[in-house]
Amino acid sequence: MSTRVALVTGAAGGIGAAVVDALAAQGYVVVAGDLDGTVPTAPLGKVAAGQVVPARLDVTDEQDVVRVVRWVEAEIGPLEVLVNAAGVLHPGVVTESTLADWQRMLAVNATGVYLVSREVARRLSERRRGAIVTVASNAAGVPRVGMAAYAASKAAASSLTRSLGLELAPYGVRCNVVSPGSTRTPMLAALAGSPGPDDLRVLDDPAEARVVAGVPEDFRLGIPLGRLAEVQDVADAVAFLVSDAARHITVHELVVDGGATLR
Numbered sequence: 001m002s003t004r005v006a007l008v009t010g011a012a013g014g015i016g017a018a019v020v021d022a023l024a025a026q027g028y029v030v031v032a033g034d035l036d037g038t039v040p041t042a043p044l045g046k047v048a049a050g051q052v053v054p055a056r057l058d059v060t061d062e063q064d065v066v067r068v069v070r071w072v073e074a075e076i077g078p079l080e081v082l083v084n085a086a087g088v089l090h091p092g093v094v095t096e097s098t099l100a101d102w103q104r105m106l107a108v109n110a111t112g113v114y115l116v117s118r119e120v121a122r123r124l125s126e127r128r129r130g131a132i133v134t135v136a137s138n139a140a141g142v143p144r145v146g147m148a149a150y151a152a153s154k155a156a157a158s159s160l161t162r163s164l165g166l167e168l169a170p171y172g173v174r175c176n177v178v179s180p181g182s183t184r185t186p187m188l189a190a191l192a193g194s195p196g197p198d199d200l201r202v203l204d205d206p207a208e209a210r211v212v213a214g215v216p217e218d219f220r221l222g223i224p225l226g227r228l229a230e231v232q233d234v235a236d237a238v239a240f241l242v243s244d245a246a247r248h249i250t251v252h253e254l255v256v257d258g259g260a261t262l263r
Contacts (some may be wrong), residue, residue, distance in 0.1 A: 003047060003077040004028045006242070007069070009059050009116055010086030012036045014185030015135055018235035019083050026051045026239060028081065031072050033057030040071045047076055059086045059112030069119040078127060083243045084113045084121040084157070089187055091146045097155040102149045109153035114160055117175075121164060125171040131242040132173070134161040135234065138181040138257045145218040154179075158253060165251035174250035176241045181257020182211050183229040205226070224259035 006023045010016035011032035023030045027049040037056040047053065053076065058064045067193070072079060088108045090101040113134055124130035139147050140155035149231030158177045182188055189203040203211075214222030238244050240246055255263045 003049070004081075005031065005072065005077045005079050006081035006083065007031045007033060007072060007079055007120065008083045008085055009033045009057060009100050009112065010084075010135075011054075013085065013087070014187070014231045015180065015183065015234050016083075016085035018231035019135075019238050020052055021087055022232075022235040022239040023083070023242070024052055026243065029053065029076055031055050031076065033059075033066075033068060034058075034086070040068065040075070058105040059084075059116055062115055065115045065119055069116075069123070073123060077163065078124055079120055080130050082116065082124075082130075082132045083238055084116060084161070085130070085238075086112050087135065087154075087187075089147075089150050089191065091150070092193055093146050094148050097149060105149050106156070109150070110156035110160070113157040117161065117164055121168055121173065124173045125168055128172045130170075130173045131246075132146070132161065132164065132175045133238050133241050134158065134175075135238065136161075136177050136179045136253070138179045138255055138261045138263070140179060141253075141255075141263065142261050144220070152159040162251045162253070167253070169250055174241075174246070176246075176250060178234060178237045178241065179253055179255045179257070180234045181255070181260040182223065182231055183231060183234055185231060188228070221260055221262070225256070227258065229256055229258060235263040 006028040011020050012034040020030050025248050028054045029047045032052050032054050035247045039053040040055045057068045134157050136158040139151040139155040140158050144151050161177050192213050212223050214220050234256050236252050
């Protein structure tokens with residue numbers, strides 16, 4: 001049986017790291033792509049099912065994306081799965097935002113999905129099998145105060161992925177979207193105002209209670225299930241969509257937000 005290979009972008013983030021673990025548990029060799037990874041150069045030798053291989057990857061750099069995808073296919077094996085989990089968030093109302101913040105979110109959250117998906121899709125379509133999942137956001141489908149640029153970038157990523165699903169369907173390649181809501185990650189802790197440096201942020205109890213209850217003045221509903229999502233909740237949704245259990249599901253958006261957007 002040939003090695004099953006998956007590429008996960010944003011693999012150092014909360015959700016990305018959980019996706020890496022979930023796919024490794026399914027027996028994939030997982031290439032964990034992230035800016036914090038190491039540059040893949042030397043041959044790896046034989047890799048085993050469940051092995052995680054770190055790789056430095058800048059999803060906004062076309063040449064870097066091409067290099068990493070070629071390296072994976074040459075040194076590890078043919079890709080079967082791509083999970084676009086890289087993402088950044090710079091909150092702020094439009095009138096007080098900067099062009100740099102807008103461009104950065106579009107570059108990572110939208111252009112990055114385009115570049116990596118394009119390179120991987122070329123291989124998957126040739127082999128007539130595989131799956132792509134993009135981690136977007138429930139903010140892509142509803143207006144959010146202070147998150148216009150982020151929501152726009154995630155909406156672009158979601159639309160791109162589902163349109164790609166139509167283009168790849170004749171080749172047996174499935175493309176789906178997982179849209180999390182408020183999830184227990186350092187990004188949410190920073191957004192909710194919890195103290196601590198960015199890399200050590202933990203959502204404190206008062207901040208978590210505010211998120212779960214909702215913010216009426218921002219037109220934000222609470223979470224009907226009464227709790228935050230854990231990263232494993234999102235990773236499990238991704239793992240399902242890339243598995244054979246979802247073999248007849250494509251061009252679909254799976255919202256994982258505890259009912260917060262009533263979808």
